[in-house]
Amino acid sequence: MSELIQAVLDSNERTDLRQFASELRKRDQRYLLRNDILTAFSDYCNTYDRSEDFRQQSHLSKLIYYVQEIILEQESLCLIIRPKIANEQAYWVFEDLTIEPMTPQDLLDLRDRFVNRHHPQEGDVLEIDFEPFYDYSPAIRDSKNIGKGVDYLNRFMSSKLFQDPTQWLEALYKFLSLHRHNGTQLLINGRIQSQQQLSSQIKRAINFVSRYDTNEPYNKFRFELQELGFEPGWGNTAGRVRETLDMLDSLIDSPDHQALETFISRIPMIFRVVLLSPHGWFGQEGVLGRPDTGGQVVYVLDQVRSIEQQLQEEISLAGLDVQSAYPKVIVLTRLLPNCEDTLCNQRLEKIHATHNAWILRVPFREFNPKYTQNWISRFEIWPYLETFAIDAERELLAEFQGKPDLIIGNYSDGNLVSFLLARRLKVTQCIIAHALEKSKYLFSNLYWQDLEEQYHFSIQFTADLIAMNSANFVVSSTYQEIVGTKESVGQYESYHRFTMPELYHVVNGIDLFSPKFNVVPPGVNETVYFPYHRSEDRVPGDRDRLDKLLFTDNDPAAIFGTLDDPNKRPLFSMARLDRIKNLTGLAECFGKSEALQEQCNLILIAGKLRTEDSTDREEISEIEKLYHIIDQYNLQGKIRWLGVRLPKTDSGEVYRVIADRQGIFVQPALFEAFGLTILEAMISGLPTFGTRFGGPLEIIQDKHNGFYINPTHHEDMAEVILDFLSKCEHKPDYWKEISQRGIDRVYSTYTWKIHATKLLSLSKIYGFWNYTSQENREDMLRYIEMLFHLLYKPMAKSLLEKHMQA
Structure with missing residues (x-):
């Protein structure tokens, strides 16, 4: 982008740049966003009678197209340019038209000065930087592949299998040895004691199962397979068992990313799932249209039904009917003592049209009954989430009779609780933001102090940073939710670099090129919503x-x-x-x-x-x-x-x-x-x-x-x-x-079938990745815990004190 700026300066358009800057100073605005900039440039072209060719083809017009923000100072202006998706650059433009690149710290300081919140004499502000902690994972190179993280991760892991087969096959062997259901060993037993033995026994098992008709039920030959070292979980028929064993055999001999994804997606490793939607009014009757709840209740209930159905299908295909295995799905939310005309004061409620899916409600501790016995806005909920997570952990362990296999957070509050639970229980964590307030409320981070009484964005944005970085994987509904379009910044992208004046500077808030991001759009409930002509x-x-x-x-x-x-x-x-x-x-x-x-x-x-x-x-x-x-x-x-x-x-x-x-x-x-x-x-x-x-x-x-x-x-x-x-x-x-x-x-x-199939496949693949990289990830989790204890908790405690005085 510096080349395009230089092209303007080296041509007769240099005068236009100076005149355009002069015109900007005549406007009332000192902080211009992209639409303001495009309007100002159009006005400039009209005022100075510039040709259509100049408006569309000049170096200056091309530069203006990429400018996201302009901040005017007394003797200079700052151009914040987005030359491509997920890439931001900033430059000083001085009165004599000399150009200097700005560091991230320069830009954040400038934004602080704009709102008169920059006090250099009082010392530096806290800087948050997650970039060093992402060295444990591969990085996507091309922005068009953002949101396809699992594809990239599979390629990376299969290449590792190829480059360093001994280490990775050992990890795969140990991973297969881990899986149990209700105390019963799955997949491989003690007769297979090393990855070398696994490789040889697979070939023997393939030869054995090939004798049977493709549709022969697993029950007919399960004990012979056990003698070879293979427990239930490979398939429900001879054909399915052979397919799965063939995949593993091929993976060991010649690693391939598609074979890796298909094989791991078949492993029966998820039976218990918890979905988090803490802030209340979560039910099946009389809650739609309540503040903050309508869309998320519909989404989560539909998601639960599709997950349970897909889990049951996968468990049956894995041949685990012989173990009487079945899934259990729980939506964890808060219990509302004052629930008006709803069932939100019931601890446990079965979800309609499911076999074993439930709403589990856990009350907030009664710090101030005026608050905790009633519905609390999503903007006020933050002081209660840590103790809610502690109490919910005990309830979940009792309901599941063990740990969940997957935790899915929904919205900022649910995502924070998912971090707290996943960290304590050491299970795979997925987050789904749905909508991030930072994008919805313009300049919400810059003017957070003015908005704090009403919205408490300081706590929420901190919670978002914690959840985004702690999650094993992130599900978004669209690509642009992550990184926007050529013209606009994505929701997650807005967390990459920003300031909360006098609180902290976020230099690198999230690695947008991490393979944790995956686009998995939701479906629509086809039993309720269908064409009018049916x-x-x-x-x-x-x-x-x-x-x-x-x-x-x-x-x-x-x-x-x-x-x-x-x-x-x-x-x-x-x-x-x-x-x-x-x-x-x-x-x-x-x-x-x-x-x-x-x-x-x-x-x-x-x-x-x-x-x-x-x-x-x-x-x-x-x-x-x-x-x-x-x-x-x-x-x-x-x-x-x-x-x-x-x-x-x-x-x-x-x-x-x-x-x-x-x-x-x-x-x-x-x-x-x-x-x-x-x-x-x-x-x-x-x-x-x-x-x-x-x-x-x-x-x-x-x-x-x-x-x-x-x-x-x-x-x-x-x-x-x-x-x-x-x-x-x-x-x-x-x-x-x-x-x-x-x-x-x-x-x-x-459709929800497409959604659930993809989501569960992701959960298994990231579960495997988490297992192989957990030691390298520990330093990031310690950093996140520090932010939680030193930033989040004091702010939440301060808000709680206000609630106690209410």
Whole structure:
């Protein structure tokens, strides 16, 4: 990138750079982000009558394209450039146009100065740097392979098997010797006492099992295999056993990354799984739509069902029916004594449509009953998580009658508890962030002190750093969740380098090129969400009831608004009422567009109708804002706002009822990490318009099976929707074409079967990697523990003291 800067300085565009910098100083902003910079450059070109060629092809225009931020100082400016994904560079540009590269420390100091939080006379601030601790693992070289960590790791491990076969085969032999279920030895027994003996016995076992018909049940020859040193776990039939043994034999003779992945994925090493979602309102009835919970409850419950089903399938294929082996899955959350009308005060609740999956609720210790007996916002939960982990460990060991084999954290709070439990129990840790607050709230780290009273970002961002680096592997729903796009920084990427002024500087917060990152998108529950035209699977009574609810019922306690013309095409959205989900932005877009009002009714299912019914500050603010928009744009008769919590089955039918009327679904979030509602709408057959900020960019293929919208530009958003409506008018089958392509997209890529298969395969491979590298990883874990005890705990204790005084 320095070459491009030099190209500007060596050409007659040097003057343009000076003039552009001068124009920037005339603006009110001293800190410009990418959109601000592009707008400023466009204004500059208009002011100085620059040609279209200059705007698109000049060295300066190319440089501006890569600039993510500009910070203006009195006699210089700082260019923060992102020449490629997961790569950031910073340069000083002085008044005489000399250029100097900035160190990471220079940049972080500058950001501190920008918010007047830099006091060099008081000494240096704490620096957090994880880079030295990642030398135990291989590093991905090409950013396009980020998110495919397991593929890279398999290649690395198979190359190690090839380069240093003695050490790695010894590790593989010991790893196979470890596995037991309920005290019973699996895979290999004491008759095989070394990796050399393992190799020779495999060939004998292959010859033996080849005598049997492919479909011969394992039970018929299990005792003969035991005599050769092989216990249950290789397969349920002679054909399956031979396949698995052949894989291991080939792996020993000629290591191959695909063979390694396939073989390890077959090892029966996961029977007990715990998923963490601590902060409450986790249940199956009456919780959807509660603050902070709707999306994660749906995700985790669907994930549990798919994991249990996939585990049972793998256990059966491994031939462990002879051991009466079965999986057990537990969702660990907090018990809420004051649970209102829900079951969240029950210690144990069986999960519907599962054989052995449960919600286990553990209460927070009663430091202050006013807090601990009630729901606590995700922003306030931090003081209770360490003791929760200690109490939960005891409960989990009792329920499982042993240790879990895999711990999966969800969201920042669950991810921190997953670290605490995995460290104590020494088991594989996976984290799933879903949405990181740092990306959702602009400049949240820079102005953390101003936001601390409300959000406590200092604790949360510290917890995120701890969980990200401690995890054996990280699951994200999309590639851009990790490292963004060419134009935007990813959620995890935003943790690579940042400042919390007067608290700490993060010089290297996460290694984005570590093979721990894997993209595994979630699925959609196909029993609840399915295409509207599958009439044989729909319940006519539900369809009629929900049609009335959406369009004609009059219930002031649950519904605001009566439609003047219920037959207009429905423009539908469903989400909780918070600033990021931006339903008020959709309402404002609708209010500003008379053309949309002419053709559509706006139907919203969103939280509560009255501020007095909510305890969430953001929700209260959004309720007030939505009423104001309705009045400001005179939307009475054109909008229906349902403040209802729908059972899951009803939420699926709601999409189909909207589709019956050839409606559309709009997801207007300012940022969406993934977008489960987009999958739900698409599989139901609704043409879907999704925000271009976040995960929907990878789900929707624009103008093919859905549409991108920019929720920050209301006129543009309305124009995209109106263009679709116009095409529907001129081409009667257009709505059905987009509808069917959306359905096809979900079935081909986003099912829970695909998700669970991949997740369990990852768990086994990273379990093997963790076993072989655990000694080299210990220094990182000690560093993380230090951050937990010296940073996290004092901040959490300070917040607890405030709660105790409340």
